[in-house]
Amino acid sequence: MNLPGHDCTQQLVERQLSATAVFESSGEIAAARDLARSFLANLQVSHGLPLSGQVVSVVQLVVSELVTNACKYAPGPYMLTLEVTGGAVDITVWDSNPTLPVTQVADPDRVGQHGLEIVLAVSEGFAARREPVGKRITATIALADDLAGDHPADRCL
Incomplete structure (x- = not known):
């Protein structure tokens, strides 16, 4: 699964399926979403995951939210990795800015800057850590819908 002009790899190692791409500019946010869509389609078609x-x-x-933040706040390239482990997909974005994200105080009059709030609301897990260069943000999304209606995504959709 290679997008033209991108360094993409996909591998099955110890039952962990992953895809990684390095992007150079904010104009590639749509390409990052396309990578995610293709990755998930491959899970369905090639691996029978409903x-x-x-x-x-x-x-x-x-x-989209994590990549947009990387483009907005970090100079240089950013890397997106999608990895399936234990019934969930970890979405990890590395960028060169070492400043960790901070949620803002709730303000109904604020326009924009809700990306991190959205990610936290729909994710099963979230981690942000500094790296020797930059930072790495990981959000975990369950691959199965929670039939009891307790899935975090149900709170926002």
């Missing part, structure tokens, strides 16, 4: 439209939409939303 995914609902809601799960696909939530993964693309989180990819």
Whole structure:
């Protein structure tokens, strides 16, 4: 699964499926969403993993929000990795800015800057850590819908 002009790899190692791409500019946010969509389609077709439209939409939303923040706040390239482990997909974005994200105080009059709030609301897990260069943000999305209605994504959709 290679997007033209991008360094993409996909591998099956110890039952962990992953895809990674390095992007150079903010104009590639749509390409990052396309990578996520292709990755999930491959899970369905090649690996027989049933995914609902809601799960696909939530993964693309989180990819879009994390990549947009990387483009907005960090100079230089950023890297997106999608990895399936234990019934969930970890969405990881590395960028060169070492400043960790901070949620803002709730303000109904604020326009914009809600990306991190959205990611936290729909994710099963979230981690942000500094790296020797930059930072790495990981959000975890369950690949199965919670039939009891307790899935974090149900709170926002």
